[in-house]
Amino acid sequence: xxxxxxxxxxxxxxxxxxxxxxxxxxxxxxxxxxxxxxxxxxxxxxxxxxxxxxxxxxxxxxxxxxxxxxxxxxx
Amino acid sequence: xxxxxxxxxxxxxxxxxxxxxxxxxxxxxxxxxxxxxxxxxxxxxxxxxxxxxxxxxxxxxxxxxxxxxxxxxxxxxxxxxxxxxxxxxxxxxxxxxxxxxxxxxxxxxxxxxxxxxxxxxxxxxxxxxxxxxxxxxxxxxxxxxxxxxxxxxxxxxxxxxxxxxxxxxxxxxxxxxxxxxxxxxxxxxxxxxxxxxxxxxxxxxxxxxxxxxxxxxxxxxxxxxxxxxxxxxxxxxxxxxxxxxxxxxxxxxxxxxxxxxxxxxxxxxxxxxxxxxxxxxxxxxxxxxxxxxxxxxxxxxxxxxxxxxxxxxxxxxxxxxxxxxxxxxxxxxxxxxxxxxxxxxxxxxxxxxxxxxxxxxxxxxxxxxxxxxxxxxxxxxxxxxxxxxxxxx
Ligand code: SF4
Ligand code: SF4
Numbered sequence: 095x096x097x098x099x100x101x102x103x104x105x106x107x108x109x110x111x112x113x114x115x116x117x118x119x120x121x122x123x124x125x126x127x128x129x130x131x132x133x134x135x136x137x138x139x140x141x142x143x144x145x146x147x148x149x150x151x152x153x154x155x156x157x158x159x160x161x162x163x164x165x166x167x168x169x
Numbered sequence: 170x171x172x173x174x175x176x177x178x179x180x181x182x183x184x185x186x187x188x189x190x191x192x193x194x195x196x197x198x199x200x201x202x203x204x205x206x207x208x209x210x211x212x213x214x215x216x217x218x219x220x221x222x223x224x225x226x227x228x229x230x231x232x233x234x235x236x237x238x239x240x241x242x243x244x245x246x247x248x249x250x251x252x253x254x255x256x257x258x259x260x261x262x263x264x265x266x267x268x269x270x271x272x273x274x275x276x277x278x279x280x281x282x283x284x285x286x287x288x289x290x291x292x293x294x295x296x297x298x299x300x301x302x303x304x305x306x307x308x309x310x311x312x313x314x315x316x317x318x319x320x321x322x323x324x325x326x327x328x329x330x331x332x333x334x335x336x337x338x339x340x341x342x343x344x345x346x347x348x349x350x351x352x353x354x355x356x357x358x359x360x361x362x363x364x365x366x367x368x369x370x371x372x373x374x375x376x377x378x379x380x381x382x383x384x385x386x387x388x389x390x391x392x393x394x395x396x397x398x399x400x401x402x403x404x405x406x407x408x409x410x411x412x413x414x415x416x417x418x419x420x421x422x423x424x425x426x427x428x429x430x431x432x433x434x435x436x437x438x439x440x441x442x443x444x445x446x447x448x449x450x451x452x453x454x455x456x457x458x459x460x461x462x463x464x465x466x467x468x469x470x471x472x473x474x475x476x477x478x479x480x481x482x483x484x485x486x487x488x489x490x491x492x493x494x495x496x497x498x499x500x501x502x503x504x505x506x507x508x509x510x511x512x513x514x515x516x517x518x519x520x521x522x523x524x525x526x527x528x529x530x531x532x533x534x535x536x537x538x539x540x541x542x543x544x545x546x547x548x549x550x551x552x553x554x555x556x557x558x559x560x561x562x
Contacts, residue, residue: 100509101502101535144466144502148531167538 099143103164104128104152108135110160119155128152170374171213173395175253176388177372180347181354184339187366191255196240200229205257208232210239212247213395215371220245225257248396260368263356264325265289265300266337268311268344276304277344279311281337283323285356299323311341332365333357347385348378380413404479408458411471418464418495420472420503428453429484430520430561431476433469433504435460436490439550443488446554452561455482463495469503470510477511477518484520486557491525491546497532500524505539516540520560523553 106120106129113134114121120129120136126145129136129152152161172180178188193211194200210222217223222244226232236252263285271278282300284292293300301323305311316338320330336357344352353371360366379385388394401409404425412421419435430452434440440459447454456476460469476482487504489495504522508515515536522536525546533543544553 100506144470144506145499147496147499165534167535 098140099146099166101166102143102146102148103162103166104138104143104146105162105164106136106138107158107160107162110158111135111156112158112160117155117157119157120152120161123151123155125149125151170376170379170385170389172372172374172385172388173211173213173251174209174370175211175251176394177370178367180343180372180384181340181367181370184343186336186339186354187364189255189258189366189368191253193251194236194254195251196237198233198236200233200236200254202226202229202232202254206232207255207257208235208239209253209255210242210244210247210249211251211253212244212249214245214247217244222249250393250396259361260356260358261361262359263368264333264359265292265353265355266333266340266357267351267353267355268341268349269351269353271304274304276306277311277341278302278304279316279319279337279341281319281323281333283325285358287355289353289355305341307345310345311338313338316341329359329365336365336367343372347372347382348375349373350375404456404475407475408456408472411468411475414468414471415465418460418462418468420458420460420464420468422459423472424457426454426456428455429481430557431455431473431479431482431485432458433460433472433476433485433487433500434458434489436492436495436524437461439488439490442490442550443486443554446551447486447558449551450555450558452486452554452558455479460489460500461492461495463499464503466499466503466506469500470507473504473507474511477508477513483513483518484557484561485518486520486554486561487522487524488550488553488557489524489526490550493527495524495526496528497524497526498528498535501532501535505535505541514539521553521557523548523550523556 115134126142128139128142128146130139175193205227208224210217224235226235239249239252265282265285267280280302284299301319303319317334320333325333340352351373354367356368358366358368374385379389402425405423408421408423432454434443444457505515508518519541522541523544536543
């Protein structure tokens with residue numbers, strides 16, 4: 095799959111996500127705006143992916159563990 | 170950015186500081202005058218009086234000839250594009266007032282002296298008691314009562330004390346409102362008719378703040394205001410725009426050279442060391458730049474692309490000091506992506522990558538994936554420069 099970022103993929107398991115009305119943690123905590131609102135779910139802002147600083151704040155804020163971050167430069 | 174006298178005075182005027190009656194005159198303009206005038210070359214440098222850039226005239230024809238002479242003269246490296254003509258009236262007393270930023274105290278400082286029209290630094294050395302200096306903060310600014318204390322301590326009293334304090338507090342407002350690095354009114358004159366008038370003004374705006382002020386930004390873009398000044402090249406302007414893409418870190422303060430080795434260098438003075446080392450090893454830099462403060466991947470990427478877009482430049486040296494406030498992995502991402510977007514191969518394009526510091530291991534993982542060799546902190550900046558030059562030939 096060709097990725098919008100050379101380096102980082104962020105995926106959200108929408109089925110597991112609790113929704114923005116109940117949670118919205120990822121949209122709130124990401125310091126580089128990688129999540130935005132899309133209806134009641136978060137959407138990944140692809141053009142910002144290169145700026146992910148791997149702080150894991152989104153992972154920590156996500157109760158259902160719906161977010162995955164992958165580094166494309168690690169095998 | 171240093172403003173010309175007439176530009177500075179338009180700003181003082183907005184803040185209701187009194188000025189002599191004056192106007193700009195150009196080459197061959199018909200002149201009428203009703204009394205003696207001063208003719209002042211508009212150049213962005215001090216010491217113009219001593220260099221013959223300020224002349225007096227009493228007749229219109231004399232004024233016309235002198236304007237014409239000034240517009241042809243090279244004054245301290247500049248040929249003026251305009252002359253500012255002002256009424257010349259009798260002066261009773263001259264004062265100095267200025268605001269600048271004290272980099273040692275890390276605070277703005279107001280300076281006042283009841284002896285104006287002199288070189289203030291020379292006066293401060295010769296007779297320090299005559300120069301009052303007082304720091305203030307950006308937050309509390311310089312309220313009128315503090316300005317009054319400063320002026321009073323310099324020995325001024327009565328009605329004059331009030332007028333001078335208002336002027337001092339006002340130029341502090343100009344300083345803060347305009348993100349200035351210097352506002353100097355020297356002299357502020359008490360005229361025979363009792364008015365307090367700013368006879369000259371030196372105003373410098375922090376270069377990084379110019380885009381915040383529409384009026385100053387318009388002046389900066391006006392290519393006709395100053396001749397003789399080294400202007401930004403198109404390449405440098407594009408780099409400047411890249412640095413303004415966001416407010417994270419610095420990546421885009423660039424000076425263009427005509428060599429073949431692109432440089433992305435920085436880290437607390439290391440950019441100069443790296444630049445000099447590259448030249449000492451026989452390298453020909455395509456540019457000088459300063460990168461630091463953890464710039465965004467976007468800015469580093471765009472800067473890399475810009476440098477590689479210069480004809481003849483197909484190698485980039487990335488050299489920084491040990492950096493704790495810049496992420497090595499974010500630098501690596503920007504460099505790699507910029508090279509890929511330029512249609513080049515990172516392994517063949519990076520002449521050296523020597524950026525030790527925060528998130529270094531992560532940075533090395535990225536570079537390894539693209540086959541870029543990495544130099545760590547055991548390699549000196551000088552050695553990194555030598556490697557870059559060797560790889561460029
Ligand atoms: S790891 Fe940090 S920067 Fe990356 S997406 Fe999560 S919150 Fe944003
Ligand atoms: S933090 Fe997790 S559960 Fe909350 S909105 Fe984001 S993805 Fe959904």
